[in-house]
Amino acid sequence: MTDATPMRAGSRLEKVLRSGRFAVTAELNAPDSADPEDVYRNALVLSEVCDGINATDGSGANCHMSSLGCCALLTRAGYDPVLQVACRDRNRIAIQGDLLGAAAMGVKNVMCLTGDDVSNGDQPEAKRVFDFDSVQLLRVARMMRDEGVFLSGRELTTPPKFFLGAASNPFAPPFDWRPLRLAKKIEAGADFIQTQYCFDIPRLQQFMQRVRDLGLHEKVFILVGVGPLRSDKVANFMRTKVPGVWIPDEVVDRLAKTPRKKKKAEGIKICIELIQQIREIPGVHGIHLMAYRQEETVAQIVRESGVLEHRRLDFDEPHTRRAAKHPPAGSSHQDPTAF
Amino acid sequence: MATESTLKEGRRAPGSEWLKNHPRWLETAYKFTEKLFLGMYPVLGRVGFFKRLMVPAESLTKGYLFNCQMCGQCVLHSTGMTCPMTCPKNLRNGPCGGVRANGNCEVIPDLPCVWVQAWERSQQMTLYSDEMKIIQPPVNRALHNTSSWVNMAEGVDTVLPVGWQQASGNKEASE
Numbered sequence: 083m084t085d086a087t088p089m090r091a092g093s094r095l096e097k098v099l100r101s102g103r104f105a106v107t108a109e110l111n112a113p114d115s116a117d118p119e120d121v122y123r124n125a126l127v128l129s130e131v132c133d134g135i136n137a138t139d140g141s142g143a144n145c146h147m148s149s150l151g152c153c154a155l156l157t158r159a160g161y162d163p164v165l166q167v168a169c170r171d172r173n174r175i176a177i178q179g180d181l182l183g184a185a186a187m188g189v190k191n192v193m194c195l196t197g198d199d200v201s202n203g204d205q206p207e208a209k210r211v212f213d214f215d216s217v218q219l220l221r222v223a224r225m226m227r228d229e230g231v232f233l234s235g236r237e238l239t240t241p242p243k244f245f246l247g248a249a250s251n252p253f254a255p256p257f258d259w260r261p262l263r264l265a266k267k268i269e270a271g272a273d274f275i276q277t278q279y280c281f282d283i284p285r286l287q288q289f290m291q292r293v294r295d296l297g298l299h300e301k302v303f304i305l306v307g308v309g310p311l312r313s314d315k316v317a318n319f320m321r322t323k324v325p326g327v328w329i330p331d332e333v334v335d336r337l338a339k340t341p342r343k344k345k346k347a348e349g350i351k352i353c354i355e356l357i358q359q360i361r362e363i364p365g366v367h368g369i370h371l372m373a374y375r376q377e378e379t380v381a382q383i384v385r386e387s388g389v390l391e392h393r394r395l396d397f398d399e400p401h402t403r404r405a406a407k408h409p410p411a412g413s414s415h416q417d418p419t420a421f
Numbered sequence: 422m423a424t425e426s427t428l429k430e431g432r433r434a435p436g437s438e439w440l441k442n443h444p445r446w447l448e449t450a451y452k453f454t455e456k457l458f459l460g461m462y463p464v465l466g467r468v469g470f471f472k473r474l475m476v477p478a479e480s481l482t483k484g485y486l487f488n489c490q491m492c493g494q495c496v497l498h499s500t501g502m503t504c505p506m507t508c509p510k511n512l513r514n515g516p517c518g519g520v521r522a523n524g525n526c527e528v529i530p531d532l533p534c535v536w537v538q539a540w541e542r543s544q545q546m547t548l549y550s551d552e553m554k555i556i557q558p559p560v561n562r563a564l565h566n567t568s569s570w571v572n573m574a575e576g577v578d579t580v581l582p583v584g585w586q587q588a589s590g591n592k593e594a595s596e
Binding site for chain 1: 541
């Protein structure tokens with residue numbers, strides 16, 4: 083897969099995936115603050131263990147710092163963020179403008195999402211926009227990159243370079259349609275996929291079987307979503323209140339049986355076990371960690387799961403501010419093929 | 422939340438669900454009507470009030486059967502005879518990731534997900550079943566509250582943004 087397709091944007095995430103290594107991305111929880119340090123503090127913890135930091139776009143329809151704002155801060159500090167773009171809040175004019183702005187700020191990875199509905203968030207009175215759906219958004223982002231035009235056909239002086247991502251949820255009905263929807267997203271331009279939380283390995287295996295039958299795993303990089311559960315209470319909240327999250331009873335029971343003080347450690351253990359099982363499934367290219375306001379836990383999970391093996395954890399852009407403080411040793415990282 | 426049940430996307434008229442659960446009748450009826458309408462349009466279209474009359478006529482009939490939202494660019498036969506505009510997120514290319522484990526909508530918990538139904542119905546269809554795989558272009562919001570039959574006859578609904586056309590053109594050329 084990696085040889086035939088040209089490098090889309092050359093982001094760290096793309097290089098790691100194309101080199102055939104197991105990639106790790108993690109979600110940065112956008113702060114409810116105007117202080118850049120609140121972004122940097124979280125990013126510093128995550129950057130040591132992951133290849134791409136996802137800046138969420140009003141996750142759960144709750145208002146936080148914008149994903150574009152987070153990404154602008156992150157690229158300034160030399161990180162390689164994944165800009166999440168949801169269709170919920172902006173129409174086609176705003177989205178295309180934001181994509182150009184993001185590219186100009188140095189954003190190379192873009193994740194195209196539908197977005198959680200406003201009724202889930204802190205401001206359910208808001209207007210739903212949904213001018214595009216995620217497939218149309220993907221297609222438009224690809225059009226801007228490959229054709230160098232706006233949707234209207236007006237030409238871009240310099241087209242953006244994006245490594246395009248999309249979401250998939252193998253754990254929500256209609257199960258037969260999910261792999262076909264993935265195919266649609268690949269046709270629309272998806273280069274990588276990040277899935278919803280996985281707590282159900284058999285169902286993921288079924289999904290991946292179908293994906294392999296369709297040959298989709300050779301056309302796209304699939305990163306499976308995982309995250310720690312702090313307690314059975316949190317698990318119950320997530321599976322009833324967070325849209326699209328499926329947690330089987332076994333997992334909740336296992337946490338419920340654990341003594342209160344050990345619940346957090348048990349949640350981490352479950353997560354690590356899941357990662358190790360997910361890693362064995364053919365066609366899976368990485369994991370995507372999501373944990374609401376638990377950056378330290380995410381870092382611990384990645385380290386203990388052993389997915390990074392002996393990979394060097396340096397930045398691959400030595401000219402940037404933060405990277406300059408920790409100059410990378412050796413020079414092989416400069417060459418994308420040798421990454 | 423109390424306000425959610427009043428979403429216009431959630432309305433279902435009595436009997437309409439039964440009819441939609443038999444999509445083979447509907448697709449045959451559609452194919453027949455399409456031929457009839459396109460055949461007669463050169464004459465009918467010249468009648469001044471016809472185009473104006475089509476708007477309330479469509480709004481009434483399709484409104485009752487499909488809870489039509491009058492987007493003016495109907496894709497019913499490509500989406501399992503289930504109107505994608507009755508998805509509260511207006512998704513035209515398949516279900517979002519928020520579908521509940523029981524197959525209901527994320528936004529309106531009592532409503533079966535439009536796309537779960539669309540998928541099941543499309544599997545029963547024979548003529549247009551494969552059209553579920555087509556990537557639907559962005560909705561032309563300027564056509565809201567116009568007649569999709571008239572738009573189809575005049576070819577208005579297939580006029581796509583230039584950029585979108587360009588992208589499709591190049592893709593087809595490269596294949």
